[in-house]
Every structure is written in structure tokens, then in C-alpha cells.
Amino acid sequence: MDIQEIVSRQKAFFKTQQTKNIKFRKMYLEKLRDIIVNNENLLYEAINKDFGKSKFDTFTTEISFVLNDINYYLKNLNSLSKPKKVRTNLVNQIGTSKIHPEPLGCVLVIGAWNYPYQLSLSPMIAALAAGNCCILKPSEIAENTMKAMSKLINDNFPPEYLYVYEGGIDETTELLRISFDKIFFTGSTKVGKIVYKAAAENLTPVVLELGGKSPAIVTKDADLEVAAKRIVWGKFLNAGQTCVAPDYLLVEETVQEQFLEMLRKYITEFKYTADSEQYTRIINLKNFDRLVQLIRQDKIYFGGNYDAEKLHIEPTILHPVEWEDDVMQEEIFGPILPVMGFTNFNLVLNTILELEKPLAAYLFTRNSEEKEAFTSKLSFGGGCINDVVMHLGNERLPFGGVGASGIGNYHGTYGFEAFSHQKAILEKTTWGEPDIKYPPYSEKKLSWIRKLM
Ligand code: NAD
16 A cells, blocks of 8 residues: 555544554553563564564563563552643633644654564554554664564554554655644664655654764762673673763773773673674674774774674774774774773863764763762763663653754653643633723723733
């Protein structure tokens, strides 16, 4: 079926008002949960074919997120969609004021390949929970997961409600010509700009979940063992192909040597090797070649080996690195960790302030002044103090970028709001209204209005 035809059918279906029914939404969310649970193995196999991601990582970083999202909305849908009463000011008496969350209509979700299930299904689930019809376009780069999602969803959902459209740049370009009620895009800043421009043509609102270079700072007041263990995990998880992975590391010089040793120790302990089932491959040769170019032989502190046939790059630490080095010019999005030393914490914050606002930032310290300066001075999407990546795991926190790292956010309540319009309604009684706003005007009426307003 032609995609334009499917979108037209979704728009017509939305107008039947069926998706506004909470029972309808819950029924399909439950159905989706059953489909995922009953086909878990198929999902694991597809992602393993795409880039060797283990069952453990797929469950902890993808499937569990998606199931949690469904359960969150099933549990909270009644309260999220209920009109919220707010205070009515004096000039609007006698009346009541309410905010009615309403679905937007037919929305488009464009996913990225690095967490192909989570980044496609989580926004899609939020869209359905909020009562929309949805077209999902997963990333073609993770081809097997794209096909698995399209089969499971298109075989089980009516296309006029939910449809997965397979395809790459041509198909996305075709979709971007269609007028949607919202576009939710996850991917690179470069493509985010293309999406934003196309959306502007139709005045379509967007959420853009983009990337950037996310710093991690380790000061001499950090618990170094904990910091090293958590950074190694968060950086090399998914072979560094994580939008919120610490991109580069800034370590206070007095503890730098000691800290580098700890990083080495944990990489070895975690057994992130080419033949290890738990270490993910690089998604394709294009990205592999790009990453290998960033490994400067004279800067390798640890690792640096790679195997093009297996699309494997060892966890690699580059040190000492300068701000001018190639590896510091673009988001790395792979298992290469540049480490730089610093002597003055405030100067480091000032340097980061000069760069594009990152999607995430991390600080390891026990010093409360440093925590305060980090939180109040830097602007970034979200982050952690004394951990990395895990802020994503709390659905009560909004997830999204700021500036070059994105527009808007989602997860939990924020996902529901991202796909809702907050319709304001003031209801008045038909009695008890003073005459002062109606002509003919007078000084006396104006003086009353001044008092009331
Ligand atoms: P990408 O921008 O190449 O692709 C994302 C989507 O856009 C895909 O579905 C693709 O088909 C489509 N696309 C690609 N080129 C296009 C074009 N010219 N015109 C129209 N559509 C096009 O991103 P990616 O490689 O899948 O993901 C990597 C990037 O995404 C990184 O920068 C990463 O930081 C970012 N990312 C951000 C988040 C987040 O939640 N903020 C999550 C994951 C990845």
C-alpha cells in the first residue's frame, strides 16, 4: 500500500475518535506487550545479526525499557489523560478552568539504529498512549531489527492505527513531504536539521533527539574505583554506540595516572574482547572505517586493535589528547575514549561552556561545591553525578537534548506530553457576571477592572 494512502487512512481513522478512548489505547498497549513478550527470541536474534548485541544487553538496554514504558502508561493512563483543574482568576469568575490533554492526530516516529528497539518503540508507545495514530520508520541500518519490528507490528495492528514503514533515506524523504501532526526524530544533528526544515514547510511540531560530545569529568575528590568502573561500563556498552555515552574524559592531573590504570583494569576485567559474546560489533564498515581513522597510533594508551572482517574495535583509550585532535572534533560514537588532564576545575567548566551544548554530561566527585558548579554552570540535556548513562533509566526524569543536542524530551509523563496538546477550557456560569467589561465604558468601570486585574 502507498504510504500517502496509509497516512490518509490514519487521519480518517483518527477522526472517528476511537483512539481517544482509554480502553482502546490500553487494549493495544497490552497487545503490544504480549507480542513483544511472546517474540523475545526473534527480537534477540535480529539484533544479534545486525551487530552482535548480546541477549543480556538487549534485555537490559532495550526490551526492559520498552516493557517498562508500556507498563508505566497502562498504570498511569487514566490520570495522565484526565483533565486537570487549575485555579480560575478573579476576572473569570464565576467559572472553572481545566486543561484537557488531547492527542495530536497522525504522528511520525523516525528511529536510529544504535538501540533500534528502544529508540523506535519507546516514542511510538508514548504516541499511542497519548491517543495518536502512528507511522514508525525504524533505521534501515539495523536491517534485521527493522524487519522484525515491521513484521510483528504490521501483522498485528490495523495500518490505519499503527504502521511500520521500512526504508532508508529515499523513504524518509518521501515521508517528510507528507503533513504529520508531529514528527519525533532520533538521530544525528545533520539529519535532524533536514527533518526540522521539512517539518517547517507544514508547520509540523518536532521533537529532535540528537547527539553531541558528552563529557565526563573526574576530579581528585571522586571515588576513583567507582568512577572507573562506571565509566568503562557506560563507554563501552554497545561498543560505544550510545548517544549518551561519555564521549571524552577530563581527569584532574594529580589522579590521572592512577585513574588510567583503573580504566585499564576494568576493561580487562569486563573481558571486552573480539571473541566475547558480550561485546558488541560496530554496525557497519562505514562507521568502522570512520572510527579506525580516529585511532592515532602515537596516542594509544590502551587497546587500539581492530578487525575489519569481524567489525570489531577493541576498547581503546587515547592519552594524552589535545582539544585540537581529530578525535575531539566530532561525536565519536564508538569504543574510543580520549582522556585529557586538567588542573583547574572551573577552567574546565568554562571550556565546556564554549562548546555546543551536549546531550549528556557527567561529574565524578564527592565535593559539593564542584557538584553545585557543574549543575548550575553547564547546560546539557541531562546527566549524572557519580554515574553515567543511568539517568535514562528513571522514567520520572525527562530525556532530551538542548541546543545542538535536540529539541523537546520524552519518557514517562514527558513522553505523553510530547504527543499531546494541552487544550485550555474555561467554563463559565450563565449567571453572576458583573457588567463592567461591556460598553459603554466609563472611568468607574475602568477603575473596577484595574482592581480586579
Ligand atoms: P542518522 O541521522 O544517520 O539516521 C537517523 C534516521 O534518519 C534513520 O531512520 C535514517 O533512515 C534517517 N536518515 C538518514 N539520512 C537521512 C537523510 N539524508 N534524509 C532523511 N532521513 C535520513 O543517525 P544514526 O546513524 O541512526 O544515529 C546516530 C546519531 O544519532 C548519533 O549522532 C547519536 O548521538 C544520535 N542519537 C541520539 C539519540 C537520542 O536519544 N538523543 C539516540 C540515539 C542516537
